[in-house]
Amino acid sequence: MFGALITLLSVVSPIKLISPGAVLIMGPMSKKTSGKIALAGPLTNLILSILFLMFAYPLNPFSKIVTMLGAAFNAWIALFNLIPLGMLDGSKVSGWNKKVWGIVFITSLALTIFTFSELGLF
Numbered sequence: 214m215f216g217a218l219i220t221l222l223s224v225v226s227p228i229k230l231i232s233p234g235a236v237l238i239m240g241p242m243s244k245k246t247s248g249k250i251a252l253a254g255p256l257t258n259l260i261l262s263i264l265f266l267m268f269a270y271p272l273n274p275f276s277k278i279v280t281m282l283g284a285a286f287n288a289w290i291a292l293f294n295l296i297p298l299g300m301l302d303g304s305k306v307s308g309w310n311k312k313v314w315g316i317v318f319i320t321s322l323a324l325t326i327f328t329f330s331e332l333g334l335f
Contacts, residue, residue, distance in 0.1 A: 248309020251302035255317055258291035262324050278332070285328035291321040 238247070265284035269277050295303035295318045307314040329335045 244305075244309045248306045248313070251305035251309075252313065252317065254302055255291040255294045255306075255321065258287040258294070259317070259321055259324065262287035262291065262328065266324075266328070281328060281332050285325070285332055285334070288321055288324035288328050292318070292325045295321055 238250070262284045265280045265287065269280040269284060272280060294301055295306065295314065297303040297307040297314065303314065303318070306317070326335065
């Protein structure tokens with residue numbers, strides 16, 4: 214309820230505070246289907262992070278910082294969502310295929326470390 218209240222407040226606020234997202238599935242589903250659906254979110258964040266990185270380097274210093282922040286934020290969100298606990302996507306992906314989870318998790322960890330270090334946050 215607290216998250217819903219913050220979201221409601223951010224609708225009328227000029228600053229976006231939170232943008233929630235959840236996938237609820239009704240009925241029976243295999244681990245494979247559930248894992249693939251859960252993988253879509255982190256993969257989207259990784260693709261966005263890589264796209265931000267591709268556009269970061271030929272830009273002026275201010276634009277580079279903005280695009281690096283976009284890359285770092287998306288890499289970190291992917292990493293966070295891939296934690297294999299509770300309702301996070303990582304538990305569904307690792308329950309389906311540990312090798313796929315490991316590859317995507319290591320990729321998001323590497324991107325997070327790289328982008329945060331480029332921003333001087335590590």
